[in-house]
Amino acid sequence: MLSRHRAVVVPSLVALLCALPACSSAPADVAASPSATAAATPTPEEAVGGTLTKDDFVRTITDAFTAVGSYDFTVVLGTDGSLGEVSGSMHLGEVPSYDMTMAMVGMEMRMRAVDGTGYVSLGELTGGKFLAVDPSDASDPFAAAFADSVNQADPSMGLKEHEAAIVSVTAVGEPTDVDGVQVRTYEVLVDPRKMPERMADLESSLPPGQEIPETLAYTYLITADGLVREVSYEILGIEGRMTTSNWGAAAPVTAPGPDEITTQEALGG
Numbered sequence: 001m002l003s004r005h006r007a008v009v010v011p012s013l014v015a016l017l018c019a020l021p022a023c024s025s026a027p028a029d030v031a032a033s034p035s036a037t038a039a040a041t042p043t044p045e046e047a048v049g050g051t052l053t054k055d056d057f058v059r060t061i062t063d064a065f066t067a068v069g070s071y072d073f074t075v076v077l078g079t080d081g082s083l084g085e086v087s088g089s090m091h092l093g094e095v096p097s098y099d100m101t102m103a104m105v106g107m108e109m110r111m112r113a114v115d116g117t118g119y120v121s122l123g124e125l126t127g128g129k130f131l132a133v134d135p136s137d138a139s140d141p142f143a144a145a146f147a148d149s150v151n152q153a154d155p156s157m158g159l160k161e162h163e164a165a166i167v168s169v170t171a172v173g174e175p176t177d178v179d180g181v182q183v184r185t186y187e188v189l190v191d192p193r194k195m196p197e198r199m200a201d202l203e204s205s206l207p208p209g210q211e212i213p214e215t216l217a218y219t220y221l222i223t224a225d226g227l228v229r230e231v232s233y234e235i236l237g238i239e240g241r242m243t244t245s246n247w248g249a250a251a252p253v254t255a256p257g258p259d260e261i262t263t264q265e266a267l268g269g
Contacts, residue, residue, distance in 0.1 A: 096153030
């Protein structure tokens with residue numbers, strides 16, 4: 001029987017392996033207040049008149065995702081998903097919602113967040129049903145994981161929190177076509193030591209003798225509207241890739257019905 005501790009480790013691994021700006025947490029009030037970044041920010045159309053720079057990179061992405069409001073996404077960890085895969089739909093706004101399915105660490109789980117309440121299904125372990133989770137309930141072992149994941153519903157895709165850690169943003173080559181969408185490639189270098197909490201997470205997971213490099217490199221594919229189409233990276237030998245699609249038309253997210261809800265006792269010890 002899978003313990004509740006192991007179950008809550010899965011979303012934590014997503015955050016750790018993403019480790020960074022594209023997938024990491026950010027304050028929830030960023031998503032709740034679109035105007036907070038829009039006032040002094042060039043519109044995406046203005047920003048992509050030339051190439052994006054370190055100065056307008058985060059602002060352009062934030063404005064673009066705030067404008068569309070929703071997207072579908074996939075995250076692949078390890079070569080061909082050998083370490084895990086996550087897919088789902090994200091809806092931004094004052095009360096973000098999402099629906100994601102994760103397969104990693106030899107298990108599968110599904111997480112939803114609707115109207116401030118979280119739901120988690122562990123497949124057969126919960127009888128194919130969902131546990132309801134109050135992210136503010138400190139006694140619930142799933143609460144912290146849901147609070148972190150809701151915070152990821154951020155139009156800057158986590159970049160705002162770590163903007164000061166970005167060392168450089170460099171355009172690579174000319175715009176290209178990906179699945180019928182024009183994108184431009186950018187190499188983004190990040191100094192992990194300017195992200196103390198993320199740095200601590202990374203260091204705590206390292207085997208003896210291994211060190212975090214001075215800079216971490218990410219490759220972003222960004223559309224002419226400022227939307228992140230793809231982010232890829234290799235950190236400490238771990239490959240990761242996140243893609244987004246269906247901007248403004250993500251799959252709807254609804255709460256499980258009463259007959260789909262079970263209790264924590266279904267998890268056993």
